[in-house]
């Protein structure tokens with residue numbers, strides 16, 4: 767599953783941090799961990815964290831992790847996010863966290879996202895086709 771990180775300021779006090787389970791206060795930096803689903807499989811899943819509560823960065827194995835929308839933050843806050851990401855990368859024993867991190871703008875991400883959705887859709891179609899042919903093979907064997 768494709769994943770990315772979306773950063774921004776909390777728009778309200780309503781979102782809970784999945785680590786400490788406290789609400790993220792409006793205008794605080796929030797870190798969204800987003801799992802992208804193939805089209806037709808429901809909405810993307812988004813989990814929010816306080817910046818300080820982020821302890822790992824996950825993503826697909828051997829793939830770059832996109833960090834989206836960082837440019838919308840104030841200069842100092844961008845710095846905090848980059849420091850946090852660096853710190854996690856350095857302190858991580860886990861291979862999955864030792865990936866290249868790319869900082870993307872919303873626009874760059876959107877283009878990427880469209881591509882990801884297409885890829886997922888494509889893979890899903892391939893899988894369906896594979897299953898279809900598998901069934902055909904099985905039917906053949908029965909004959």
Ligand SMILES: [Zn+2]
Nearest residue numbers: 783786816819
């Ligand atoms: Zn928290």
